Amino acid sequence: MSKSSRSKPKEVGSKQLPIYQHKTKLTQAVKDSTFLVVTGETGSGKTTQLPQYLYEAGFCKDGRIGITQPRRVAAITVAQRVAQEMQCTVGREVGYQVRFDDCTSEDTVVKYMTDGCLLREILADPGLSQYSVVILDEVHERSLNTDILLGLLKKIFSDPAKASKRRHFPVKVVVMSATLETDKLSAFLDNCPVFAIPGRTFPVTCTFGTAVGPKDLESTGYVREVVKVALDIHTSERAGDILVFLTGQSEIERACDLLYEKAETIDYQYDVQDQTVDGILILPLYGSMPTDQQRQIFQPPPPGIRKCVVATNIAATSLTINGIKYIVDSGFVKQLNHNSRVGMDVLEVVPISKSEAQQRAGRAGRTSAGKCFRIYTKEFWEKCMPEYTIPEIQRTSLTAVVLTLKCLGVHDVIRFPYLDCPEERFILEALKQLYQFDAIDRSGKVTQLGELMVEFPLHPGLTRALLKAASLGCQDLLLPVAAMLSVENIFIRPGHPEKQKEADKKHKALAAKTGSMNDFATLLSVFQLCKSSDRPSAWCKDNWIHWRALKSAFSVENQLQEILLRLQQKKDFPVETFSGNKSELFRQCLCTGYFTNVARRSVGKVFCTMDGHGSMVHIHPSSSLFDQETELNWVIFHDVLVTSRVYIRTVCPIRYEWVKDLLPKLHEVDVYELSSVAREEVTDEEMIKWEMKEAAKRQPEVSAEDVMKKLEKRNNETTVSDARARYLQRKQQRQQSKAL
């Protein structure tokens, strides 16, 4: 680092912000203790100002100030703003680092980054030797990485003797959060002091509705209701834009259609109190929308026109729309929950928490006083909505997290200092899976393979398959597939039936081109075809492929390749030779990573998973295997989707021999009740015979209901069938409302 860059601290920061009058006390508070909790609502200026105050107070003489953010955009934009305030270019004294974009230099002393980036840094440098201050921001959001960092920082710096031995200038840890659960945070960090900064937001008055009560937990009636409320606002409230919160793309499109319809039938011009509002501009907003379409949302509406944005939760934290004065809150959100009892992730619609509802309401008070219309009753608020959102660490699969912790020397992952402990069975499940992948041994110690696996930003199963391929010298087959599976879905399926047919046709053709019924091979082929195309974006448009998603798959593939090359230069990188059929090489590599996701044909199109849960699953209609009448009896799959049925997606036929030796591994460490069939070493033929016998005992035709009943019986917790029941109920309601 150059000395000149920090010898003369400039007078920094904006004096207008509420935080300014606390400047001296705040820097003193940081000096006085190892841990400090700083609270303050949005608009207090803590994210941009605190690092500058600390810089000015000389905290950078001995190292950097690192500030984490849960989101990339936040890290980048905040760094840009702070650089501007400190009158330097981004990448010099002030910089940022996010995945694929490192904008820092030797001069950088104030570094904004994503929480995932800091976690990676700790992996390489467990003492965080280049930092004098580490600031975790937006801790109240409880992102998985921030929660892990919180535990790690507590563990590393809690013991002052240990901390000061590490360097003559001990690291300061500042945790910044909205004014929620601050006592809990302080207690967690050795009862450290709490510093509160008043915010600067405008009051938002909230009203409850009558449409959704405790009995309407599974109702979709709320789409009609939010439309009605939005139009009421439009006809009776003074100027100011509306933001409506719904749960997903299809719901949003339906709401927008209804709004267009209804808006046309009412008078075009209103006299709202003393102001005239001419009309309403209706804009949908969700994550997978094209970026240029998203950009429209931020443009101010034409004079006299009211803007009405109908959005997913993306508008709650990720994107801020100016000029919003009215909120319509449906009270629901779509959330991905991991169910360890059945070993799958279930995406479901659930009521939001009270804190989330407050967050939504707050979106109306950023520039002036606002109003929030909740369509649910006070009773719903009291009885159905939890105080706080369950943190991600308690809802998610922990396999990758546990491996990371183990590689950081945290051997006892159950007694790691979690701010909120995940359920023990979630941790056990993760350990079991890591053992199955040979990432840890029987004693729970990380293997050589595990040390390699932790380097990859991928699901452990994918990493396992990739490393197998690399050891056999065929990584070119797996790198693109791993990249494609770690970005959002690349196949576009539009809402309109006509276009849907067209897209399906194109996708089927792409699958047919590979000559094999293997969805993984289709992904590889799409990747290669697009990459070698002269005009890749046009190619995507023509084939109904998500260009934005594919572009990120290209950069992920690049990154994976770089990591792999670096690891292969180590002398102990495994090398194997392959004796089997060359054409089967690809699928056999996949088996190494997906033997935990093996299913065997049961009856007709119903398959039975072999992971010990024995769940009944169906091939998803988007799979190239869906309408194939073949003899195949064994498949591996990438993921499970619970809707009208339990579907497996991205499927690949395999031979029993390829997984025969791996399957026992699934049951060696028996944490859960295992399916009785899978435990036995049997041949394919024997398996089929057994299955025929079983099938004869049952009804000739296995209905979805039977399958679900079976699943339900198997699991005391009925999350999967609950989810399905809810889905069916919603579908029925939708049909009823259509009929009306």
Added chain:
DNA sequence: GAGCACTGC
């Protein structure tokens, strides 16, 4: 015979 919120490395 199809229903994928949002992040992140």
